[in-house]
Amino acid sequence: xxxxxxxxxxxxxxxxxxxxxxxxxxxxxxxxxxxxxxxxxxxxxxxxxxxxxxxxxxxxxxxxxxxxxxxxxxxxxxxxxxxxxxxxxxxxxxxxxxxxxxxxxxxxxxxxxxxxxxxxxxxxxxxxxxxxxxxxxxxxxxxxxxxxxxxxxxxxxxxxxxxxxxxxxxxxxxxxxxxxxxxxxxxxxxxxxxxxxxxxxxxxxxxxxxxxxxxxxxxxxxxxxxxxxxxxxxxxxxxxxxxxxxxxxxxxxxxxxxxxxxxxxxxxxxxxxxxxxxxxxxxxxxxxxxxxxxxxxxxxxxxxxxxxxxxxxxxxxxxxxxxxxxxxxxxxxxxxxxxxxxxxxxxxxxxxxxxxxxxxxxxxxxxxxxxxxxxxxxxxxxxxxxxxxxxxxxxxxxxxxxxxxxxxxxxxxxxxxxxxxxxxxxxxx
Numbered sequence: 001x002x003x004x005x006x007x008x009x010x011x012x013x014x015x016x017x018x019x020x021x022x023x024x025x026x027x028x029x030x031x032x033x034x035x036x037x038x039x040x041x042x043x044x045x046x047x048x049x050x051x052x053x054x055x056x057x058x059x060x061x062x063x064x065x066x067x068x069x070x071x072x073x074x075x076x077x078x079x080x081x082x083x084x085x086x087x088x089x090x091x092x093x094x095x096x097x098x099x100x101x102x103x104x105x106x107x108x109x110x111x112x113x114x115x116x117x118x119x120x121x122x123x124x125x126x127x128x129x130x131x132x133x134x135x136x137x138x139x140x141x142x143x144x145x146x147x148x149x150x151x152x153x154x155x156x157x158x159x160x161x162x163x164x165x166x167x168x169x170x171x172x173x174x175x176x177x178x179x180x181x182x183x184x185x186x187x188x189x190x191x192x193x194x195x196x197x198x199x200x201x202x203x204x205x206x207x208x209x210x211x212x213x214x215x216x217x218x219x220x221x222x223x224x225x226x227x228x229x230x231x232x233x234x235x236x237x238x239x240x241x242x243x244x245x246x247x248x249x250x251x252x253x254x255x256x257x258x259x260x261x262x263x264x265x266x267x268x269x270x271x272x273x274x275x276x277x278x279x280x281x282x283x284x285x286x287x288x289x290x291x292x293x294x295x296x297x298x299x300x301x302x303x304x305x306x307x308x309x310x311x312x313x314x315x316x317x318x319x320x321x322x323x324x325x326x327x328x329x330x331x332x333x334x335x336x337x338x339x340x341x342x343x344x345x346x347x348x349x350x351x352x353x354x355x356x357x358x359x360x361x362x363x364x365x366x367x368x369x370x371x372x373x374x375x376x377x378x379x380x381x382x383x384x385x386x387x388x389x390x391x392x393x394x395x396x397x398x399x400x401x402x403x404x405x406x407x408x409x410x411x412x413x414x415x416x417x418x419x420x421x422x423x424x425x426x427x428x429x
Contacts, residue, residue, distance in 0.1 A: 028337045029334070031390055032388060032389055032390060035387075037089075040080070040084075047082070047383055048357065048359065049360075049385060050368070051107050052311075052362050053110055054362045055085075060089075061080075061104045062081075079103045080092070081103060083109065083113070084384065085113075093119075094119045094150070100120045100136075102119035102143070105162060106164065108163075115145040115146075116145070118163065119150065120139070129192070144166070154200075156177070159193075160177050164221070165221045165222050169224060171200070174197075175219065177196075178207070182194045184215055194215055197244070198219065199244075201226075210249060217231055217242065227266055227270065229242065229264065230242055230264075237258055237260075243272060252274075260275065261274070262274045264309065269314050270290035271316055273285070273311060273312040275307070282308060283307055284307040284340070285298060286298060298340055301331050305323055305324055305325045313362060317336045319361045321358060321369075331355065332355040345398075347397060349394075349395070349397055349401035353398070354372045354401075356370060357369040364388075371383055371385050
C-alpha cells in the first residue's frame with residue numbers, strides 16, 4: 001500500500017471516530033494517557049513531537065544527540081522530519097542526499113496531513129552558512145510534504161529558509177533569506193544574511209512586513225483565517241512579538257523590554273501564545289484578546305527559571321515548556337483556568353516517561369512534546385509522546401515518581417540546535 005493510500009485510510013478512520021473521542025471543555029483536564037511515540041530510527045536517541053493536528057497525527061524531529069545527556073554542550077549529528085500516525089511512522093525524507101538531514105519547527109502539519117519545515121540540499125552554501133545546523137554547511141531550504149512527496153518552497157532571493165507552519169487551507173509561513181548581508185550581525189557570525197518572515201500562498205511567495213526599523217523576522221504560526229504570528233527584530237534580538245493581519249505587522253504588548261519577545265501560535269479565535277522578556281529572562285505569555293489586547297505573563301513553574309508557550313487551542317488552553325537555572329529543558333506545562341500545571345502531575349507514575357516539553361495542543365485536548373525515558377533498555381533517551389485526555393483522577397503521578405528517580409538533562413539548543421537566532425529562550429545564529 002503506498003503512502004498516499006495509507007493517508008486516505010487514516011483520514012477515513014479519523015472521520016468515523018472523532019465524534020466519540022471529543023470531550024467536554026467544561027472543566028480543567030485532570031489526567032492524561034501518555035503514548036510513547038518512540039524514535040523512528042533505532043540508531044537515534046532523540047525524538048520530539050513538534051507539530052500536531054486535530055487527528056492526533058504528529059510531525060516529529062528524530063535524530064542523534066551527542067551526548068544524549070549533558071548540561072553544557074550538545075550537538076545533533078543527524079536529523080529527520082518524521083510523521084507519526086497512530087504509531088505508524090513516515091520518514092519525510094530530504095531534498096539532498098539519501099542520508100542527508102531534514103528538521104522541523106513548532107508547527108508544521110495540518111488536518112490534511114500536509115507537512116512543512118526545512119531540509120538540506122546536496123549543494124554547499126556559497127556563503128558558508130549552516131541554517132539547518134548540522135555542521136554540514138549545505139544549503140537549507142523550506143519544504144512542503146504532500147501526498148508522499150517533498151518539494152522545495154522558494155526563498156525571496158537568498159539561498160536558505162524554513163517553513164514553520166501550515167494551516168488547513170494550505171497557507172504556509174516561515175522565513176526566507178533575501179541574499180543581503182545583515183549589517184546587525186556581529187563580526188564572525190556564521191548565518192549572516194537577512195531573514196524575512198515569509199508567506200507561501202497559492203503558488204506565491206511574499207515577504208511579510210517588519211516593525212519600524214527592524215531588519216529580520218520569522219513567522220512561526222498561522223491560523224485558518226490566515227493570521228500569522230512570529231517576531232520582528234534584528235540579528236541578535238527579537239524586539240517585538242508580532243501578529244500579521246492583512247499584510248500589516250502589529251506589535252504585541254510585552255513587558256516593556258526588547259530582546260526575547262516571540263509569538264509562536266495563534267488559534268482560530270485569535271488568541272496568541274508565546275513569550276515575553278529580555279535575553280535569558282523570559283516567561284510564557286498569552287494574548288487572550290489577540291493583537292490589540294493586553295499580555296498575560298504566565299510566569300514559570302515553581303523552581304524553574306524561565307518558560308515559553310508554543311501551543312494554544314480554541315478553548316484557550318495553552319501548553320509550553322519551562323527551563324531550569326542552567327536553561328536546560330525542565331518540564332512541560334498546561335495553562336488552563338488561569339493556572340499553570342506541570343504535566344507530570346497529570347500522568348500516572350508508571351508511565352516511564354518524564355515530560356520535559358509540551359509543544360502543541362489540538363482541539364481534542366491532545367498534547368505533543370518530548371519526554372525522557374526513566375527506566376529500562378532506553379533509559380535516558382528522549383522520546384516523542386502524545387497525551388490524550390481521559391476521565392478520572394490518577395493515583396501516584398510521574399511527578400511523584402521523579403522525586404526519587406532523577407531524569408535526563410537536555411539543553412535547550414539540542415531541540416533548536418541550528419545556528420540561527422530563532423529559538424526557544426535564546427537567539428541563535
